[in-house]
Amino acid sequence: MTIKDAPEEWEIRATETPFVGNKTSVRTDEVVMPDGSVVRRDYQVHPGSVAVLALDDEDRVLLIRQYRHPVRQKLWEIPAGLLDVPGENPLHAAQRELYEEAHVKAEDWRVLTDVYTSPGGCDEAIRIFLARGLSEAEEERFAVEDEEIDLEYARVPVSELVQGVLAGELHNNCLVVGVLSLVAARVSGGVDGLRAAEAEWAARPFEA
Structure with missing residues (x-):
């Protein structure tokens, strides 16, 4: 048996969207189970995200500390953001987020890993990039607002x-x-064996 995720879609008898927010919504589907029964499944519909593990020449990761209201904590994070435009190239989105959140650019980009954040209740897919060859961006700093202040x-x-x-x-x-993916890559062939920055992404197809 090949251990590999595969696309599959069970029959949906009915669907509705009881909530539509600024960036995401909630959908309710009536899904046919293998035994023929029909159950309701509520989940968040999400445009998808990108994140950047930016690694400098001293083997340090660029971190951002930001308040996250749902969990009532200030979390240390890597730069990340939404795929705001349907079909947007995730590499371009990641480069934008690194510039906007940290005023940094990178010369070398690889796909580190792709994940679903919580597939039992949300369809969000995240592509995490490894960015190396860091330098300060020359453009004007991005104007921040809300939590980013x-x-x-x-x-x-x-x-x-x-x-x-x-x-x-x-x-x-x-x-x-x-x-942890970076550490795993280093012990299993090295980061140069990671996928190219514009590798295909079935969860969020895009045009190169």
Whole structure:
């Protein structure tokens, strides 16, 4: 048996959207189960996201500390953002987020990993990039608002972040998955064996 996720779609008898928000919505589908029964499944419909594990020449990861209201915590995170435009190239979105949130650009980009954040209740797909060859962006700084007004920044060694993740001190999913994926890549062929920055992404198809 091949251990690989595969597309599949069960019959939907009816669907409705009881809530539509600014960026996401909630959908209710009546789904036919294998035994023929029909059950209701509520889930968040999400445009998708990108995140950037930006690694400098001293093996430090660029972090942002931001208030996240749903969990009532300030979390250390890696730069990330929504795919605002349907069909948007995720690499372009990631480059934009790195510039807007950290005023940084990168020369070398690879796909680190693709994940679903919570597939039992949300269809959000995230592509996490590895960015290297960092330098300060030359353009004017992006104007921030809302929670981003209070951002804090740090560059933290990869080894220290691994310890923080395993100790339960760091919780942001993109940071956790990104850092551990980087470590895994290094012990299984090296980061140069990672997928190209514009590799296909079935969860969120795009034009190169």
